[in-house]
Amino acid sequence: MTIATANRNLISELESVLPAGSKSEPAVSKAWEQFIQTGLPGQKSEEYKYAPIARQLEKLPALKPSAGDVLLPTPLPQFLSGQTCNYIVFVDGRFSSAKLADKEVKVTTRTTEESHDAKDPFEWLNAAFSPSLTIITVEEGVALQHPIAIVYHSSGRGTLVNPRWTLQLLKGSKATVIEMCQPHAYELFQNKKSVIEAGEKASLEYLILQDGTPAQTEVNHTEVRCALSSYASCFTISLNSRFVRNNMKLVVDGSQVEAHLYGLYLPSGDSLIDNHTVVDHRQPESFSNEMYKGVMNDRSKGVFNGKIYVRPHAQKTNAFQSNRNILLSENATVNTKPQLEIWADDVKCSHGCTTGQxxxxxxxxxxxxxxxxxxxxxxxxxxxxxxxxxxxxxxxxxxxxxxxxxxxxxxx
Amino acid sequence: MAKDNQILEEITSREYEHGWTANLEADSAPKGLNEDIVRFISRKKQEPDWLLEWRLKAYRAWLTMKEPRWPNVTYPAIDYQDIIYYSAPKQKAAPGSLEEVDPELLKTFEKLGISLTEQKRLTGIAVDAVLDSVSVATTFKEKLGELGIIFCSFSEAVKEHPELVKKYLGSVVPMQDNYFAALNSAVFSDGSFCYIPKGVRCPMELSTYFRINAAKTGQFERTLIVADEDSYVSYLEGCTAPMRDEHQLHAAVVEIYAMKSAHVKYSTVQNWYPGSKEGVGGIYNFVTKRGLCAGDHSKISWTQVETGSAITWKYPSCVLKGDYSSGEFYSVAVTNNHQQADTGTKMIHIGKNTRSRIVSKGISAGLSQNSYRGQVHVLKRAINARNFSQCDSLLMGDRCGAHTFPYIDVENSTARVEHEATTSKIGEDQIFYCRQRGIDEEAAVALIVNGYAKEVLNQLPMEFAVEAQKLLALTLEGSVG
Structure with a gap:
């Protein structure tokens, strides 16, 4: 472990490890420019106020992606042992292999395109470092027999991993998805970006399990888009990580959508778990429900920020949110900010938040x-x-x- | 629907009733702000050197600060050099009694319905009237003096009780606290000062009435309330301004210092000119209000009814330092047309067994944006802190917005903090229920809104509650969503 030096210049450090020649790609160079423009969020940043990410990164060894292709024998996480799944494996942040159990699942890759609506510097950083995007597609009208398992492996050779994937659930399809890391003890920074597009009448159950990576620093961008009459239920379970920031965005892009976001965080020791969620109601007559709970122990820190947007057009929206916390030790803290922003009048929205013992x-x-x-x-x-x-x-x-x-x- | 629109139109076309101007000769400073202006104000007020130094220090701090951009409001940049920082109604000499006060001035306040003439003593409220930043008259002074209560204009307090002012000025809101507080500290022209001695229960409501009269001026007043051990006071504040096309800036500071077992209740009915219905003109109300519960078992309670101002930026806060101290915040904020409000509170729990309660009711109509922004911060050594917050929003019409930004920061495991918020509109079933019983639509809305805001209105002293209810009805009746 390297000792953190004051004022380590992370940006120039990252620039020096950008894959050779990748800057000539327009999408990469644009992403990199955008990243430099916004820079790493400092203490004054409202979005990262309670998650001092720059300071955390300074504590890590020199950031660099792993060089060359890594083909490892990839054991499957114990959590999934004995289960038949559609495995999609990333090694050091890059797509490695797929072992599919259902023929209705397709995996393709293509070069990352310029993203338009990215706002967070880490989304840009991800785009700059992951020139290829992995696309997983579930065929129209199919209810998958087996779950899709997205597993991240680390070889220990790279300290900067940037997985990037999109899952498309075509019209009327149904899938269960789990996303997790194969447990490891490497000090590294994972900066993930994923998008799940639930098509018309599609149904999704999605579990993000964060466990078994005690040395990992993570920033995860997860976006779930729900089209007309779709159903989504997402679980983010954070049990054991040092520094986790989850940006979970749920976009309600159709009517008659039913969406649930659940979250559980159990930080202990010196760890920090920060869940930022956005539920964006862009279309009328949908329902969303969000429930996040945390138990903070030792000197750990829990952060919750839940935004609900109801756009002017999204009348008859029902959106609920609750966040409840228990502090177990006198040195644990919790910072929560439930935030409602409503521009439509015929809605029912509420949030509740408690902290106690x-x-x-x-x-x-x-x-x-x-x-x-x-x-x-x-x-x-x-x-x-x-x-x-x-x-x-x-x-x-x-x-x-x-x-x-x-x-x-x-x-x- | 057609009827709704008609009623809506009637309401929105209703004029701001305090929109007249009075022909008062004013003694003003030249436009603009620099150290000389600060010195000019200080000289005009015949202030001691220490206060001038304090002002200059604040001014220099202000120069290094940036205007806050985080509130959820938008407005064109303010040109701080285009404001008159000092304007006083011209008077030949300081009035010894009310008979000597300029009759035009008295008429002004009569028009506002404020009794400066003590013949109306039945209303039983002691008033300090502030016109264009300068205190013009204070009533019931002698009677209060018998109890040892000091209630006077700020400049008088500087002259007569310098030791108190020096001790407590800036003790709750430091001069560099924020951009507008620093500006106020540099150029404040007057305000009210109030001291309640040990063990005294103030027998009447104390009240300050603010009015901006002259054009192009800003109003920067400062209120300082010091409540000594075991004392009690209830303080009221009201405000109006003429209708003008340009925006006027109001950046006030209110400081409350509560010692052991003191109880201070501060109520505001804010009705500054909100601008025309097209959003032209109106007051920018950028106010810093904070109370310090310094002693054990002390209590500070803020109640506000905010109906005016083009932009409101205001967070009456309580710093709960003493053990067993408690803070309360009750607010109704109504926005209509193009008004924007970003208001809420801060409860900082420092002492043991401190308690706070927040009840905020936002009502937005027309094209307005209404935000609640609050913080509950339980510090590490605040054992057994307790907070309950409730912030509800009512939307009327589909072109307005309601936002809540509550920050809850807990560093102590024994704290119990609860927060809940809802957003909805007036239910058709509720209206239907009233209509069924022969109550017309307009009255039904007034009834429902009053019921919605009742928890807050109940906290107001009676005279204010009546005024506040009327204001609510005036701004909103008929705007059925």
């Missing part, structure tokens, strides 16, 4: 019935957090997550 009386009740303190805590915390994954339809995953969470809570 476990109910003493409930603890007493359990203790008086002979349950030891640790189990009583774990029981109550479990009841508190389980709500964030109880709607998961993949029962096998739900049970495994329940197990992971329970074992984590018993350590509290």
């Amino acid at each position: 476990l109910d003493e009386e409930a603890l007493f009740y359990l203790r008086s019935r002979g349950i030891d303190k640790r189990s009583a805590y774990a029981m109550l915390l479990h009841a508190f957090v389980a709500e964030t994954f109880k709607e998961m339809k993949m029962t096998q995953w739900k049970e495994t997550i329940d197990g992971l969470v329970t074992s984590r809570l018993l350590k509290v």
Whole structure:
């Protein structure tokens, strides 16, 4: 591990490791220019106020993508053992291989095009470092038999990984998707950008599992676009990471959409988990529901920022949001900012947010019935957090997550 | 729908009733701002050297600062050199009693319905009237004096109680606190000062009435309230301005210092000229208000009804430093036509067992934008802090916007913080229910809006509650969404 030097010039460091010749690509050079223009968000940045990303990156070893193609024997994460999936594997941020179980899934790659609506500097950084985009397509009208598993591997040779992919669920299709890292202990910076386009009447269940990467620093851009009459249910479960920033954006681009965003964060030690979500209602008559819960322990930090936009045209929108937090130790902190921005009048929107601790009386009740303190805590915390994954339809995953969470809570 | 539009039109075409100007001769400083202007104001007010130094320091700090751009409002850049920073109604000599006050001036306040003449003492409110930044008259002074209460204009306080002013000025809102507070600290011309001695319960409501009269002027007043141990005071503030095509700047500072077990209640009914319905003119209301609960068991409560101003930028806050201290914030903010409001509060929990409560009700109509922005910050050593916040928005019409930006920062695990917010419109079923019982649509809307805002209006002293209800009805009746 290198010792952080003050005022490390990250930008010039990144520029020196841009893949040779890639700057002549118009999309890359534009992305790079945009990135330089915005720069890395500093302390004054409203969006990254509570997640001092520049300071965090300065602590990492020199940032560089891994050179050359890496073909590794890629073991599958334990979480998925014994399950047949459509595997799409990225190694050091680049598409490596696909092992598909369903013939209705297609994987192609093409050069990254200029993105128009990117705002965040890390989206530009991703575009500059990932010249190819992986596109996964699920055929029209197909309900996939097996889940799609997107797995990131690290060889330890690169300290900067930039996965970039798009998943298209064509009209009337149905898919379950899991995204996770193969556990590793490398110090690296993962900067992901992914888009899921749920077509008309498509149905999506999407799980992002962040576990088993204790040394990783992550910024994840995840966008889910919902077209007319589509259904989406997304779960972001962050259990064990050092520094995670999730930018989850849900765009309601059609009417009669039903969308759910669930999130659970259990930071401990010195870790920081920052969830920024945006629910953007652009079309009328849709429904969205969001629930994020966190339990902060030790000196960890939880951040939640949830924006709900209801555009002038999006009448009859119902949008709900709730964020609840428990602080377990005196050095843990939480910063939350639920934010509603409404430009349409015939809507029902609400948000609620609480921060507190476990109910003493409930603890007493359990203790008086002979349950030891640790189990009583774990029981109550479990009841508190389980709500964030109880709607998961993949029962096998739900049970495994329940197990992971329970074992984590018993350590509290 | 046609009827709605008709009613809407009627309302929006209604003129701002305080839009007249009075022919008062004014004594003004030249336009613009520089150190000489600061010195000029200080000289005019015959201030001691320390205050001039304080002003100059604030001015120099202001020069290095930038105008905040984070509020959710848009307006053309303000030319700070195009403002008259000092304007005082001309008077031959300082009036010894009300009989000596310029009759034109008294007429002005009579027109506003404010009793400066003590014959109206039945209303039982002591008033300090501030016209174009200068305090013109204070009533009931002697009666309050008997109890040891000091209630006078700021300049008088500087002359007669310099030790108090020196001690508390800037103790809650430091001069470099923010851009507009620094500007105010440099050029404030007058305001009210109030001191409640130990153990005294102020027997009447104290009130300041602000009016901008002269054109092209800015109003920069400063209010300082010091409540000593075990005292209680309820303070009211009201404001109006004439209709003018250009924007006028109002950048005030209010500081409240509450000692052990003191209780201060501060209520505002803000009705500055909101601009024409096309969005021309109106007041920019950029105000810094903060209360410090310095002693244990102290309490500060802010109540505001905001109906005027083209742009409102205002966050009455409480710093809960003493143990067991508590802060409250009740607000109704109404925006119509092209008005923009970015308002809310800050509750900073420092002491142990501190409590705060926030109730904010936003109502937006027409083309207006209404934002709630608030922060609840529980610091590390604030054990058992408790906060409850509720901010609701009501939308009338499909061209306005409602926004909420609550920041909740908790650094202590024993804190309990709750926040909830809703956004909706007046339900057709609610209107239908009223109509069914023979209440016409306009009255039904007034009824529902008043019910919606009731939790806040209930906090106002009676005289103000009546005025506030009328204002609400005036701005909104008929605008059924």
